[in-house]
Amino acid sequence: MNFREQFTKLSKLQESGDNEECWKEFYTEDIVRRITGLEPLVGRDACRDQVQHFIDGLTGAPKIEPTALAFDDENQVSIVEFRHVFSHKEYGEVSQMQKHVQRWREGKIYEENIYVIQLKS
Numbered sequence: 001m002n003f004r005e006q007f008t009k010l011s012k013l014q015e016s017g018d019n020e021e022c023w024k025e026f027y028t029e030d031i032v033r034r035i036t037g038l039e040p041l042v043g044r045d046a047c048r049d050q051v052q053h054f055i056d057g058l059t060g061a062p063k064i065e066p067t068a069l070a071f072d073d074e075n076q077v078s079i080v081e082f083r084h085v086f087s088h089k090e091y092g093e094v095s096q097m098q099k100h101v102q103r104w105r106e107g108k109i110y111e112e113n114i115y116v117i118q119l120k121s
Helices: 003-016 019-026 044-057
Strands: 027-035 063-072 077-088 092-105 108-119
Touching: 003 019, 003 063, 003 077, 003 092, 019 027, 019 044, 019 108, 027 044
Parallel strands: 027 108
Antiparallel strands: 063 077, 077 092, 092 108
């Protein structure tokens, strides 16, 4: 299975807002997800719940501006960088750069490391 094609499908599904289907179709049950400053999350359900909690706290539509995309075909790794600006009931107004390093196996992400850099608004 071509992980680049899977990455493209995942990106389109994320744009549609179908969080549940993203997790079921593109992440392994035993995914490990690490985000700067947070304890690692293990398991699809824990990751999905964390993302849904974040989405539920948004007070407006977030702005996401992709700035870079890279693929390592030999190791099946995708790296995406984007500027993320959002308003959230817990965090207030936030402007940040994020880099997601995603490791793929059999068409699904089994490890995701998210590096967050806070920017001044």
